[in-house]
Amino acid sequence: MQDAASYIQLDWASMTAGAALIVLTIGISFWRGLGEEKDLTIAAIRCTVQLLVMGLVLRYLFDLEEWYLVLPLVLLMIAIASWESYQRVKKPVRGTLWVIGVCVFIATGLSVSYLTQVVIRVETWYDPQYLIPLAGMILGQAVNGAAISAERLTGAIRDNVGDIEAYLAMGAPPRRACRKHLRDAVHAGLIPTVSAMMVAGIVKLPGMMTGQILAGADPFDATLYQIVIYFALTFMAGITAMMVVEILYRRFFVGDIRLRREAL
Amino acid sequence: MSCLSLQGVGFHFPDDDRPILKDIGFELCEGDRLTLLGPSGSGKSTILRLIVRLDEATEGTIRTGDQSIDDLPVGELRQRLALVPQEPTLLGLSVRENLELAAELHDIGDGDTPDLEGLLQQVDLAPDIIDRGPRELSVGQKQRVTLARALVARPTALLLDEPTSALDPGSQASVAELLDRVADETGTAVLAVTHSPEFARTLGGRGIFLRQGRIEDCGDMDELLDRDGGSPIRRFLNGELRESS
CATH class of the missing domain: 1.10.287 (Helix Hairpins)
Known part of the structure; x- marks a missing residue:
């Protein structure tokens, strides 16, 4: 290339x-x-x-080019990304760091494996030339997806205790009582990615594409890479946000019964 | 058989051993009216929350029918014992959506669709407000809509947390009359928490006076409200007993 x-x-x-x-x-x-x-x-x-x-x-x-050196670096990047997301949540409920860490780990694993094995089809699965830059870009998006959705959900539950308890009192299970807030949180987590896709190529040339062009790649080839990367970033932000909110809201409840006072 | 009974019920917060409620006991049968009176912070609303398990009693037993509330699926418990919260929240939905939501949550199927307009009439609301949103309703109307919403599931008891706190004295009396009528017509027991002696007297039935998480006095509501000068409830009604700490 x-x-x-x-x-x-x-x-x-x-x-x-x-x-x-x-x-x-x-x-x-x-x-x-x-x-x-x-x-x-x-x-x-x-x-x-x-x-x-x-x-x-x-x-x-x-x-x-050794897997036992590449993999720990990717894990370290995941840990730092999770910590960074967690730090951006105001007054996080107990367990938020673990929830974010596990979700970012799973989403990164899925996205990077799919990108390297199915889309780009690299010869060596741990080829650092592909694995590390891709993981880096994707993690940047996971930080956004996880932090924004966790922050939004945490705030929404605490601000709407009256409505949530009104739902519970009518016999609604916790997920139904929080449904609006779960949707809003996932939506918020997706906004930066969706906005970036909307203006891609019009308002700004994305960083990866620009980098490839500067490094001498054919602009059209760089564009194809960038499109795939955008789709992967959206998948990453979306799946991270969805997993985070689906697990995190349960931290606010005692089983299916009531809100956990200590979490509010 | 009583539709609700509490025996030796106590409560404290998980991180604080100081009791919020201690040794609370009473029984409620079909069509009964029972009012909990007392200063702010005396634990009245907490009792209602414990009954529907929005908080968990740390001592004693609460039963509905012949079952402990812990043995009932929580959805069924909250269908039998309907809590009407103090804030008349309509969840950002129209009147119709509120009533339909309650029907959906309680699995009231097509064959047993509630008569929504009939429900509104039951709580003295004109049927033509059915498509209004929360912003188009007064506080009093919202209060009645939350009451109608609680009646959708035909509960055995209504638990009302300060149902008249946002209303003027005239409206307070009319809500009490309405509850009295609902209890007579449907056999639903009424357990209400209030600060208002006018409301309590109009609703009638029995009363419990709570102070600092304990039952200090109980009896027929008229007798309770007419206690003489030295009694705690008289001092409360005269404004001599303030918020519990």
Whole structure:
């Protein structure tokens, strides 16, 4: 798909010129007294260090191509993504981290296996060139799906205790009492992905496609990859959100009987 | 046979051993009216919640008919004993949708479809409001709709949590008269929690005065409301007993 000659490699001069942009932004913030210098500096340093470490790790893994090195890295990425989602839920109910972790793990496993084995059909199932970038992109979406839907559901149940108990008092099972909130939470979890698909190719060129084109790939080939990736991202966000809300709402109830006071 | 009986019932929160209710006992038979009176925080509403298992009693037994409430499927329990919550929530649905929802949840099938307009008339509502949404109804009308919704499943007892708290005195008396009539016509027992002595007197039947989670006095409602100056209920009615801590 690409070779060393098909794209321009960045040297230190290029990197320095690139860094000038963030330095300029920090300088403008300081000049105008906007107070963003600290956040910008920390974010720029974190981004640089994290990506450099990832780049070096990937280069190392690509050279070795061993499943026992690739798989732990993917598991670590899943753990970090789950933690990141959990952190975004305000006042999470007990067990939320586990619920998110298990759902993200299952959804990632399903999506990545399907993408690598059925759609792209890679020769070696753990080929790090495919597995790691795909897992990375997909996990980004899972973080959104899980965090938004968990946050929305948690808030909705706590804000609607009166209505939920009115349903229960009429003999409704908990799922029926929360049905509207489950739907709303899944819908909210899907909004970023659906919005991105709506404007894809019109308002912005997606990152993966742009990256492939910059690396010398044929634009149409890059487009095909991007379309498949969008579908996978939607599947990921959708299935993560659905699993999270289906398991999480039960944490608010004692069996089929009543709301758990400690969870409210 | 009593349609509801409580014996030695107590309750405390899972993370706090201080009792919210202690040694509560009473019995309710077909067509009975029983009113729970007492200051805020005395545990009146909690009793209703324990009966339909929205909270779980930590002591004692609650029975309906000859069965403990723990042995009944929770759907059947809540069909027999219908709780009308304090906030008249219509769940964002129209009057018709509320009544149909109750029928659906209680598995009242096609052959036994409730007469929705008849139900509205039973609670003194004009049938032409049936397609109105919650925003087109007054608080009093909503209260009556929640009552009609509770009657869809033909419960053996109605449990009403402060049914008149949002109503003016005239409307309070008319709700009490309505409940009195429903109890007479259908044999449904009425267990109501209230702050209002006017409501309690109009509903009649028996009364229980609760304070700090315990029964302090009980008897015929008229006798209870006419107790002399030194009694706790008289002090409560005179505004001398405040919220329990």
